[in-house]
Amino acid sequence: MxxxxxxxxxxxxxxxxxxxxxxxxxxxxxxxxxxxxxxxxxxxxxxxxxxxxxxxxxxxxxxxxxxxxxxxxxxxxxxxxxxxxxxxxxxxxxxxxxxGFFSLREPPDPVSAFIATGTGIAPIRAMLQHLYSRPHSSEVWLIFGVRTENDILYRQEFERMAEQYPDFHFVPTLSRPSPGWTGHTGYVQRHVVRYLAGKKGLHAYICGLRKMIDDVAHEFRAMGYDRKALSYEKYD
Ligand SMILES: Cc1cc2nc3c(=O)[nH]c(=O)nc-3n(C[C@H](O)[C@H](O)[C@H](O)COP(=O)(O)OP(=O)(O)OC[C@H]3O[C@@H](n4cnc5c(N)ncnc54)[C@H](O)[C@@H]3O)c2cc1C
Structure with a gap:
């Protein structure tokens, strides 16, 4: 290149x-x-x-x-x-x-988990576009943490993907939800533990600020995942 x-x-x-x-x-x-x-x-x-x-x-x-x-x-x-x-x-x-080396592994792992906060979604959007540009057989999770509903970047794109591909699971989570919000709440860490425990062949891609990445990596390690199962990009 x-x-x-x-x-x-x-x-x-x-x-x-x-x-x-x-x-x-x-x-x-x-x-x-x-x-x-x-x-x-x-x-x-x-x-x-x-x-x-x-x-x-x-x-x-x-x-x-x-x-x-x-x-x-x-x-x-x-x-x-x-x-x-x-x-x-x-x-x-x-x-x-x-x-940079924060890039989709080829061939994709049996389970690809993407975890982002804020504009940390940018490289993950690129990877998801690429992943779904051709047939593949992996289970895919996107856990996306933002403050309010308004902050769910590319929401329609990800919702459409979730409708179109049964193997794609979109989990937007709000740290400051309005009273009308009925979806997930709290930090991404909570949902990593809830949805991603015990997944065979998982590789996780994590992007955002250092504190979130360290906390998420800690949760993955506590669930028994190897350090090699994690790729990350720190913005700060
Ligand atoms: C590999 C990599 C990829 C990145 N990709 C993106 C991206 O896709 N989109 C994006 O918006 N940013 C991204 N960033 C962050 C970006 O590079 C800059 O750090 C950010 O735009 C701030 O630059 P600035 O010159 O506007 O702020 P500065 O003038 O450098 O700083 C202004 C103030 O903001 C604080 N600050 C600096 N960076 C951050 C931050 N990331 N979050 C919160 N406070 C901060 C500083 O401490 C300072 O007080 C990425 C960073 C890295 C390392």
């Missing part, structure tokens, strides 16, 4: 909730950008005369139109996330990559 510098332009962007945007980029000049689902790019920008780099997971599987998506959380006072949030269609970005 070519890790050199690339350029892409923003084709489309929209809010997915009040703090998060979905970006669709297209490579400039028809250049090809090859990556594995789950990998990230390193975005290079210049702010006030200083060069800054930030990693962002690619939120889509490789596709024929040579485009890729990002899913970005706006951090108050975040330098690069604010810059990205202000991009308009047609604007260009420079980046290098792809990087």
């Amino acid at each position: 070519n890790h050199s510098r690339h350029e892409a332009f923003l084709r489309n962007v929209w809010y997915t909730n009040e703090r998060t945007k979905h970006f669709q980029f297209q490579m400039s000049n028809g250049h090809r950008f090859e990556f594995r689902p789950g990998q990230f790019i390193s975005l290079d920008i210049e702010l006030d005369g200083r060069k800054i780099r930030r990693p962002y997971s690619i939120a889509s599987a490789p596709r024929a139109d040579n485009g890729f998506d990002l899913c970005l959380n706006m951090l108050p006072e975040g330098r690069v996330s604010s810059w990205l949030f202000n991009l308009k269609p047609g604007d260009k970005i420079a980046f290098s990559g792809p990087f």
Whole structure:
């Protein structure tokens, strides 16, 4: 794979909730950008005369139109996330990559469990798109923790997948549910223990902030899973 510098332009962007945007980029000049689902790019920008780099997971599987998506959380006072949030269609970005080893195992394991919080869903969306782009025979779980119902990124996509594929189990869980919410509540850890104990041939992919990943890894280890059954990507 070519890790050199690339350029892409923003084709489309929209809010997915009040703090998060979905970006669709297209490579400039028809250049090809090859990556594995789950990998990230390193975005290079210049702010006030200083060069800054930030990693962002690619939120889509490789596709024929040579485009890729990002899913970005706006951090108050975040330098690069604010810059990205202000991009308009047609604007260009420079980046290098792809990087990282957080990637779907081939062939898929008998049970693939994906655990994400917030924008940690980005590389997992890429892996799920790839997994379901061809026939396979594994049991798949997505345990997705967010604060409120509004924060369930890509909810319709995952709900459609759950309708279409009986082997796909979608477990969104809210830490601050509204009174009308009848679904799962609490942190992802609780549902990892509830749904994923004793699964033969399980491999878990965990993405989000360090604290959640450490807690989830601890639960898997307490359930007797080997460390090798876990892959993770820490955002902080
Ligand atoms: C491999 C990898 C992939 C990533 N993929 C994504 C992605 O797909 N989408 C995405 O939105 N982010 C992702 N991140 C996080 C991203 O790289 C930046 O850290 C984030 O956008 C903040 O950068 P900033 O310049 O806006 O904030 P900064 O100016 O660096 O920091 C602003 C403030 O926010 C705090 N902060 C920094 N990072 C975080 C964080 N992640 N969560 C909470 N507080 C933070 C800092 O301590 C500081 O107080 C990823 C990180 C890694 C390591």
